[in-house]
Amino acid sequence: MAERKEIKPGSNILKLVAQSAASKSNHVHVISRGNKWIVRRNKASRALRIFNTIDEAIENATLYVNTGKAVFAVVHDRNGMVTEKITA
């Protein structure tokens, strides 16, 4: 049976829909972890791969996109800010 989630008065429906779509979409992130760079799936707790440089991590994330294993990839800088979105 489908689960129903109550939307409280004042909730921004557009935002909830966008958030829900983002959380379910199949994409990967390139993010900094200490001195390394990782590729991880959206909302995943573990890294798919760990790299020494951001360029290596971006290359790997691009491979996920080009082979259809991810719809797109999001690259973040060391501060967590989005710098690039890679699509097929």
Next chain:
Amino acid sequence: MSFERSVFINCPFDDNYRHLLQPLLFSILYLGFEPKIASTISSGNIRVQEIKKLIKDSQYSIHDISRCKPLFAGDMPRFNMPFELGLDIGCQTYGSRKLNDKKCLILETEKYHYQKVISDISGQDIKEHDDNPQKLISQVREWFIGLLNMRLPGVEMIFAQYNDFTFDIIQDLAVEGFSQKERDSLSTTEFIMLAKEWILNIDI
């Protein structure tokens, strides 16, 4: 929000500190606490009253004194952060019994830099963040663990969630019609509201 969950934040609110402020606020919310910040638009007298109330209403405080230096060559150093730190320590010392339980974490960029500028605070919890968001999250997390004696999510998890948030929020705000300029210049209050809502809906 209760006294026991409130964290007074004393730090700069300018663009040069944004890369540390936003992960700091996000981490505090993610760990289940409520950051308390003073409005930056109130007039001097009202602002001091507001800060005193926020300090009194918060069991925890985080003071970043790494920016107690002039913004530009020839400017005067900034004294707001040490002033508010002094108010907080005074509140702990001279306040009611409940306020004696207040705890504060002092952050700076480099280890022992404080000894050059404000040596009277030695003996407090002083940690360096190296201007690195992950190091800052780690210091804040470890400080809370030491105080609360409980397990908390790891730094990697918190920072990964923060990265997810920064992407999701760009998309969400674009859907709502926010321009790139508006998205880049979100006020601190707005950032807190968005982060709080995102964390609340994390399992949707």
